[in-house]
Amino acid sequence: MEDSIINLLEQLRVEKPLVHNITNLVVMNNTANALLALGASPVMVHSPLEVREVVDIAQALVINIGTLSEDTAEAMLVATEHANTIGRPWVLDPVGAGISAFRNDLLSNLLDLKPTVIRGNASEIMTLYNFNQPNTKGVDSTTASKDALRFGQLLQEQTGSIICISGEVDYILSQQYRVEVFNGNPLMTQVTGLGCSATALIGAFLGVTDHYFEAAVAGVSILSLAGELAAQTAAGPGTLQLNLYDELYQLNAERLKSKLKIKRYAH
Amino acid sequence: MEDSIINLLEQLRVEKPLVHNITNLVVMNNTANALLALGASPVMVHSPLEVREVVDIAQALVINIGTLSEDTAEAMLVATEHANTIGRPWVLDPVGAGISAFRNDLLSNLLDLKPTVIRGNASEIMTLYNFNQPNTKGVDSTTASKDALRFGQLLQEQTGSIICISGEVDYILSQQYRVEVFNGNPLMTQVTGLGCSATALIGAFLGVTDHYFEAAVAGVSILSLAGELAAQTAAGPGTLQLNLYDELYQLNAERLKSKLKIKRYAH
Amino acid sequence: MEDSIINLLEQLRVEKPLVHNITNLVVMNNTANALLALGASPVMVHSPLEVREVVDIAQALVINIGTLSEDTAEAMLVATEHANTIGRPWVLDPVGAGISAFRNDLLSNLLDLKPTVIRGNASEIMTLYNFNQPNTKGVDSTTASKDALRFGQLLQEQTGSIICISGEVDYILSQQYRVEVFNGNPLMTQVTGLGCSATALIGAFLGVTDHYFEAAVAGVSILSLAGELAAQTAAGPGTLQLNLYDELYQLNAERLKSKLKIKRYAH
Numbered sequence: 001m002e003d004s005i006i007n008l009l010e011q012l013r014v015e016k017p018l019v020h021n022i023t024n025l026v027v028m029n030n031t032a033n034a035l036l037a038l039g040a041s042p043v044m045v046h047s048p049l050e051v052r053e054v055v056d057i058a059q060a061l062v063i064n065i066g067t068l069s070e071d072t073a074e075a076m077l078v079a080t081e082h083a084n085t086i087g088r089p090w091v092l093d094p095v096g097a098g099i100s101a102f103r104n105d106l107l108s109n110l111l112d113l114k115p116t117v118i119r120g121n122a123s124e125i126m127t128l129y130n131f132n133q134p135n136t137k138g139v140d141s142t143t144a145s146k147d148a149l150r151f152g153q154l155l156q157e158q159t160g161s162i163i164c165i166s167g168e169v170d171y172i173l174s175q176q177y178r179v180e181v182f183n184g185n186p187l188m189t190q191v192t193g194l195g196c197s198a199t200a201l202i203g204a205f206l207g208v209t210d211h212y213f214e215a216a217v218a219g220v221s222i223l224s225l226a227g228e229l230a231a232q233t234a235a236g237p238g239t240l241q242l243n244l245y246d247e248l249y250q251l252n253a254e255r256l257k258s259k260l261k262i263k264r265y266a267h
Numbered sequence: 268m269e270d271s272i273i274n275l276l277e278q279l280r281v282e283k284p285l286v287h288n289i290t291n292l293v294v295m296n297n298t299a300n301a302l303l304a305l306g307a308s309p310v311m312v313h314s315p316l317e318v319r320e321v322v323d324i325a326q327a328l329v330i331n332i333g334t335l336s337e338d339t340a341e342a343m344l345v346a347t348e349h350a351n352t353i354g355r356p357w358v359l360d361p362v363g364a365g366i367s368a369f370r371n372d373l374l375s376n377l378l379d380l381k382p383t384v385i386r387g388n389a390s391e392i393m394t395l396y397n398f399n400q401p402n403t404k405g406v407d408s409t410t411a412s413k414d415a416l417r418f419g420q421l422l423q424e425q426t427g428s429i430i431c432i433s434g435e436v437d438y439i440l441s442q443q444y445r446v447e448v449f450n451g452n453p454l455m456t457q458v459t460g461l462g463c464s465a466t467a468l469i470g471a472f473l474g475v476t477d478h479y480f481e482a483a484v485a486g487v488s489i490l491s492l493a494g495e496l497a498a499q500t501a502a503g504p505g506t507l508q509l510n511l512y513d514e515l516y517q518l519n520a521e522r523l524k525s526k527l528k529i530k531r532y533a534h
Numbered sequence: 535m536e537d538s539i540i541n542l543l544e545q546l547r548v549e550k551p552l553v554h555n556i557t558n559l560v561v562m563n564n565t566a567n568a569l570l571a572l573g574a575s576p577v578m579v580h581s582p583l584e585v586r587e588v589v590d591i592a593q594a595l596v597i598n599i600g601t602l603s604e605d606t607a608e609a610m611l612v613a614t615e616h617a618n619t620i621g622r623p624w625v626l627d628p629v630g631a632g633i634s635a636f637r638n639d640l641l642s643n644l645l646d647l648k649p650t651v652i653r654g655n656a657s658e659i660m661t662l663y664n665f666n667q668p669n670t671k672g673v674d675s676t677t678a679s680k681d682a683l684r685f686g687q688l689l690q691e692q693t694g695s696i697i698c699i700s701g702e703v704d705y706i707l708s709q710q711y712r713v714e715v716f717n718g719n720p721l722m723t724q725v726t727g728l729g730c731s732a733t734a735l736i737g738a739f740l741g742v743t744d745h746y747f748e749a750a751v752a753g754v755s756i757l758s759l760a761g762e763l764a765a766q767t768a769a770g771p772g773t774l775q776l777n778l779y780d781e782l783y784q785l786n787a788e789r790l791k792s793k794l795k796i797k798r799y800a801h
Contacts, residue, residue, distance in 0.1 A: 026295045026311050028560045028601075032726040037771045042726070043630065044560050047602050050634030057633065067295075068314050069338060071603060096310065099324065100317030190516065192299040192309070236513030237304045246770030249724065293562045293578050334562075335581050336605060363577065366591065367584030457783065459566040459576070503780030504571045 001179065002260050005218045006253045008205050013039035017207030020058035021200060022046045022076050024066025024095060027193030030241070031062075031200040037248040038222070040204035046072050051079040059207030061090035062200050063115070065106060073106050080113045089116040089206040091216075092161075093199040098127035111159055116206060117216045118155070119164035119199045122148035129155040145169055153178075162216045164202070166195050170220050174213045175267075181217075182261035183224040185231035191241045198223035221262050226251060229259070268446065269527050272485045273520045275472050280306035284474030287325035288467060289313045289343050291333025291362060294460030297508070298329075298467040304515040305489070307471035313339050318346040326474030328357035329467050330382070332373060340373050347380045356383040356473040358483075359428075360466040365394035378426055383473060384483045385422070386431035386466045389415035396422040412436055420445075429483045431469070433462050437487050441480045442534075448484075449528035450491040452498035458508045465490035488529055493518060496526070535713065535751060536794050540787045542739050542752045547573035551741030554592035555734060556580045556610050558600025558629060561727030564775070565596075565734040571782040572756070574738035580606050585613040593741030595624035596734050597649070599640060607640050614647045623650040623740040625750075626695075627733040632661035645693055650740060651750045652689070653698035653733045656682035663689040679703055687712075696750045698736070700729050704754050708747045709801075715751075716795035717758040719765035725775045732757035755796055760785060763793070 019035055021028070021044045028044055035042040045054045048071060055061055061083045063076050083090045092115035094107055107128060120128065122145045129151040145167025152163045156173045163173040170181035188194050202219030209215050230243035286302055288295075288311045295311055302309040312321045315338060322328055328350045330343050350357045359382035361374055374395065387395065389412045396418040412434025419430045423440045430440040437448035455461050469486030476482050497510035553569055555562070555578045562578055569576040579588045582605060589595055595617045597610050617624045626649040628641055641662065652662065656679045663685040679701025686697045690707045697707040704715035722728050736753030743749050764777035 024311075025292055025559055026299050029296060029563060029726060032560050033771065033775070036724045036726055039724075043633070044558075044601055045630065045633070047604070047636065049604070049636040050602070053634040067311055068317070070314070070316070096312065099310070099312070100320040102314065102316040190303045190306075192296060192303055234513075236516035237300065238509040238512030238516075241300070241512075242509055242772040242776055245772030245775075246768075249770035249772075291578075292559055293566050296563060334578055335584070337581065337583070363579065366577070366579070367587040369581065369583040457570045457573075459563060459570055501780075503783035504567065505776040505779030505783075508567070508779075509776055 001217060001262050001264050002257055004214045005221060005260065006256050008209060008214060008218045009222070009251065009256070011208045012204055015208050016041050017059035017204055018043055018057060019060050019062060019200065019203045019207055020045065020054045021062040022051060022072060022079055023062060023064035024196065026066055027196040030193045031197050033245055034197040034248060035200055035204055037245040038201060038204060040207070046075050048075040048078050051075045052082045055079050055082045055088055056086065058088070060203045061088055062203035063090060063110065064093040064095060064196055064199060065103060066095035066196065068103060068106065076106065077109060080110060084113060089212060091115060091117040091119060091199055091202045091206060093196055094118065094120045094124045094128055095196070097124040114159060115161045116212050117162045117164065117202055118159070119166065119202060119220065121145070121166050121195060125155060125163065125165050126151045129158065145171060162213050164216055164220050166198060166220070170224055172213070172217050172220055177213065178265045178267065179217050180263050181221045181224050183221060183228045185228045187231045187234065187237060187240055188227045190237040194223065194227055217262070221260055222251065225259055268484060268529050268531055269524055271481045272488060272527065273523050275476060275481060275485045276489070276518065276523070278475045279471055282475050283308050284326035284471055285310055285324060286327050286329060286467065286470045286474055287312065287321045288329045289318060289339060289346055290329060290331035291463065293333055294463040297460045298464050300512055301464040301515060302467055302471055304512040305468060305471060307474070313342050315342040315345050318342045319349045322346050322349045322355055323353065325355070327470045328355055329470035330357060330377065331360040331362060331463055331466060332370065333362035333463065335370060335373065343373070344376060347377060351380060356479060358382060358384040358386060358466055358469045358473060360463055361385065361387045361391045361395055362463070364391040381426060382428045383479050384429045384431060384469055385426070386433065386469060386487065388412070388433050388462060392422060392430065392432050393418045396425065412438060429480055431483055431487050433465060433487070437491055439480070439484050439487055444480065445532045445534065446484050447530050448488045448491050450488060450495045452495045454498045454501065454504060454507055455494045457504040461490065461494055484529070488527055489518065492526055535796050535798050536791055538748045539752045539755060539794065540790050542743060542748060543756070543785065543790070545742045546738055549742050550575050551593035551738055552577055552591060553594050553596060553734065553737045553741055554579065554588050555596045556585065556606060556613055557596060557598035558730065560600055561730040564727045565731050567779055568731040568782060569734055569738055571779040572735060572738060574741070580609050582609040582612050585609045586616045589613050589616045589622055590620065592622070594737045595622055596737035597624060597644065598627040598629060598730055598733060599637065600629035600730065602637060602640065610640070611643060614644060618647060623746060625649060625651040625653060625733055625736045625740060627730055628652065628654045628658045628662055629730070631658040648693060649695045650746050651696045651698065651736055652693070653700065653736060653754070655679070655700050655729060659689060659697065659699050660685045663692065679705060696747055698750055698754050700732060700754070704758055706747070706751050706754055711747065712799045712801065713751050714797050715755045715758050717755060717762045719762045721765045721768065721771060721774055722761040724771040728757065728761055751796070755794055756785065759793055
């Protein structure tokens, strides 16, 4: 797995994929900067009037539903339908799944459109599998990622999507494999939008390979590793966020080889 | 007062209140990070289609009118009416009060809904009391907070809300008391949204106590103290903003006890 | 030229011009902070219902089309028409010119309204001159600024606007002069929105002088110099962004005198 991640990162820095983000307003700046720091090229366009044309020129699409309006919800449906039509991979971040009927309806429609990858925290993944679950606590997870593993696997079977569950251990699930990522740091939960940044990085890797499972593993593990390294010298969440960009920028084969803690299992 | 602030901070870190923010686009990321750094849990949702459901699950509501649209203005009215109905406390940040008829109309409607707390700079508080004042200079205050004290007291009587005025000295006013906070640093005025962050912290404290005046004092004084500490080692406004999150994260009883400079007066 | 820049900066810090930004959601926070760090006073208001009143009280207007909606597009037209009516200078940042018909239509309308200054990267400036060019690659430039020089000059003649082209070398073009700025650092391309920050600074200088060409030169060169200084001690793009605010804050006559690398040519 490590070699595949190293190769994908090299490829990303050469190809500089254009990643189209229809994303939430809280993290727009951060995810743009995470993509740029790693070596990708972000474009954030969310008007229903122009997303189709941007999907055409981008290599991958990121959908993050954190701060919805009717307009952006419509743009997400227009963009993902068009991505499917022209064979563009896309990743869904179901931020706040379960907190409102409007949000759940949109998520139902997006699930029907079969995302290439879905990445969320434990609560969000559990809610996606069963919209009759009790409400989540806003956008922070109330469930350990391990508890969500069973639901993640069921969601994988239901949708055919690759499922990523972020938490103390990160899980990436396909029909055949489960990868566990042990990198990260608890302080990361006190910075907004690091999960969203993982989703954006998955988008960047989807833009450089047809091996979507490897792309998802690369996005999740690189964000968790960069966060872990960023936390080591951080006095708090402010420094962590700052260091994260620098770590993404400095990340190389040697660091990945020596620091990544991931395991792959066949089901 | 210091003991009350210390207790409230401990309580906040245990309870991790969910704070619903309908806030301005400039500071969304910063206020989310300030809330997370202190120990609260932010949720930023602003579609009129879903704010009612989020008010239901949140412990407090923050309304910041910095960057309005018709949609968010409607969401603010829907959310605050619902908050009143179910007894949820809320804080109003009247950013840019006076700069347009649209903004003043919305503020009039929000004042009628009796915010639990209102926090603004001197110009904004003066404008709120009398919408016939000359225009403010954008969103930065043109008046010292001391000059606004009389108007703040009148606004308190008019609305019954707790009134907070930020400035070189911060004032928190109830029917019975006036608290003065002497923490802070002039460099804080060259970072966008630190007043908005104070408002968000007030929201967090409103989520853990029924003593709303103490909550307002805690929010205002903790932000001013964290800014003061952040400025001490800052080379400029960039470092100040970064340090602020780390200071909020590191804040503890000992620091509060030794560094807070606040005084309470009975009227 | 250096003396003019030094004088303009001093003037800006005394007058603290109110700069009205109708700008993109990715960089709102950054451009507000860049303006504050330098000494100007930003106001970000984008509802068509209130932009006219804000243009009235502001000294200059910044239009950045990065993340459009129908609402903000309308606000941009309302605000620029009103700015022309009352003689307020304004600067246009044509982010992502060429990526959609909706965006190109808006840009055509804005060009008809004769911006005081236009600032973009090479691809954007080339696209503005000829909307029949092939699509740009998102928002990052695919063309060196030098190659765009000819198109920039043609665009200058077509519109009468002052044209700024950002890149390894920055160009500022009027009917009579061409200024070349050699400050900057390649790492700046891995931080989102530094071009947008240059545009915002141009807006700030437009607010303190009628010599619009000098204002454009000051905005472009000060941002490039601050970025160059910020990069010198940066471990990556995270630190660069942070340092940039501190550098803008610390910038003074001595630093400008010794570090600026600019040349002026008559056509």
